[in-house]
Amino acid sequence: MSADGIAFDETHNLYVAVDRQNTLTRISPEGTITTLATASDGLDYPASTSFHQGHGTRKLLYFTNAGRIFNTPSL
Numbered sequence: 001m002s003a004d005g006i007a008f009d010e011t012h013n014l015y016v017a018v019d020r021q022n023t024l025t026r027i028s029p030e031g032t033i034t035t036l037a038t039a040s041d042g043l044d045y046p047a048s049t050s051f052h053q054g055h056g057t058r059k060l061l062y063f064t065n066a067g068r069i070f071n072t073p074s075l
Helices: none
Strands: 007-008 015-018 023-027 031-038 046-051 061-065
Touching: 007 061, 015 046, 023 046
Parallel strands: 007 046
Antiparallel strands: 007 015, 015 023, 023 031, 046 061
């Protein structure tokens, strides 16, 4: 896996945008990998993950998606 953007939530899950595979994944502290979205969901070279940080909470994940440039529906 080649990460193009990473971010941790408040419970130490790692969120990874993998642009060449067009996937957004979550890796738990125990090492469980869960695919959250793929190209079939509209991802097109996702990158630059970041959580909204209001009052110390990290519950809203942001990421860039090149699909908007090429008229592909974005999440």
